[in-house]
Amino acid sequence: MPLEPYLRGDIWWARGKIEIDGQAITGYRRISTGAFTEAGARDWIAEETARQRRRYIVGDAPDALTFDDAIVLYPAKPATAKMLLRVLPELSGRTVSSITPKELRSLGPKLMPACATDTWWREIVTPVRAVINNAHDEGLCPPIRVRGYSRKERMEQDAQRGKQSRVEKTPGDRVWLAKFMGKADVYNAALAAFMFETAARIGQAVQLRPQDLDLMNGRVWLAESKGHPAQWVAISRDMVVKLANLKAKQPRAQIGYQKLPPRVFGYATPTSMHARWRTICKAAGIPYLPPHQAGRHGFYTEMRVRQGLDPISAAKAGRWADSALPDRVYAHTDLDERNLRERARSSQTS
Incomplete structure (x- = not known):
């Protein structure tokens, strides 16, 4: 049967086979989509189905690389290696080509629910993307491009954790x-x-x-x-x-x-x-x-x-x-907002 989504805990998974004209081109699979909604899981299934069909037709040599192998190839500094260790259990054993941008973005709320979207991007998306694109530079897998978190997503996450991110910095004077x-x-x-x-x-x-x-x-x-x-x-x-x-x-x-x-x-x-x-x-x-x-x-x-x-x-x-x-x-204004409002008011009445 074709891949179908099913709920397992809080995460939607997919099970089944990928087919072309009713003929299975993969074995039976049970795999996490990384999505928290059924709609997200179905989007992942559509992307994975298209990828596996393309792999079946074009060839699968570049898709055989696993994320574990890609990490070994990447010259990570100690700080980056620590970030990758957090993500590795979620992606270990997976082929690099099966990791989707949507799944990568969904790891933030799963692994670091109390953190800001900027932290998710810096400590999850960026190091994983660097690992995959480094392997791509070696000609071993396709590259990955990930859309950044939107302003709306950032504000929703800030509201959920009860803390504002991107607080205005105070410069020295x-x-x-x-x-x-x-x-x-x-x-x-x-x-x-x-x-x-x-x-x-x-x-x-x-x-x-x-x-x-x-x-x-x-x-x-x-x-x-x-x-x-x-x-x-x-x-x-x-x-x-x-x-x-x-x-x-x-x-x-x-x-x-x-x-x-x-x-x-x-x-x-x-x-x-x-x-x-x-x-x-x-x-x-x-x-x-x-x-x-x-x-x-x-x-x-x-x-x-x-x-x-x-x-x-x-x-x-x-x-x-x-x-x-x-x-x-790095440029921060010293202007007092109350004084600005008073100036605006006085300019209207003069």
């Missing part, structure tokens, strides 16, 4: 920075000022070694980050003085007591400074801002919004390849 530096030790004061001035990511900042400083020429060597190459970045005279007065420290490794090579700001990892920053912020009577908001967000908002620098120059100074992206993500 000169007032916040001055108060922070007033209570910080020289290392953390210099670190905060360095990121605000250069738009360096925290990972780039903590990696700085004494040999990365060229203070005679007023520049530092920043490591590559998120696709941007390592490069020399100019710094102000005031920053030259700050860095010249820092004695590099050897941080301890996170595991064991081994000391690492000297670092300019004395931290071993990008997360080592959070507890210390919280203490400084509390002492200064200011809200805690993570380094990315205090530095990179603060830099772009300062340049673009407060000082009115054009987007091309601001993006180049902060090493953004796409000048449109920081306007969408």
